[in-house]
Amino acid sequence: MTEDLSDARAEQLASGSNQCFVCGPGNPIGLGVTFKLDGDVCRGEFTPRPEHMGYDQVTHGGIVFSLLDDVMANWVWLRGERCFTARAEIRYRSELPVGTPIRLEGRCIKRKGRLAQMEGLLIRKSDDYVVAEASGAFMIAV
Secondary structure, X not given: XXXXXXXXXXXXXXXXXXXXXXXXXXOOOOOOOOOEEEOOEEEEEEOOOHHHEEEOOEEXXXXXXXXXXXXXHHHHHOOOOOEEEEEEEEEEOOOOEXXXXXXXXXXXXXXXXXXXXEEEEEEEOOOOEEEEEEXXXXXXXX
């Protein structure tokens, strides 16, 4: 059932009205990440380009955080609900050089009422090193 719902949400994201900076295909300056559900994990992939740089060929920390925020929110979205970030915290473990392929993983740690406690990981594909991790509380919209 999750796969069908995920496919339906992917179709909604493909609409021209979606302008999300991270995953909106209608945003010409967006990051263009596609998220999919894989069991209980939301997954995506990305490779930062020079326009995502903060300094010295390193990806800007705001881009890193945006990716993590979106993989956590998409865990909720791909299950058929809308949400917004109520609180988030990030830990940067290492820099992310421009051109480094990464994968994103988002998981729900706990759900109570309208609040989902989430975890997000940004992982370097070459060696599975966690470059940054985030936790967040997401309020489910009514």
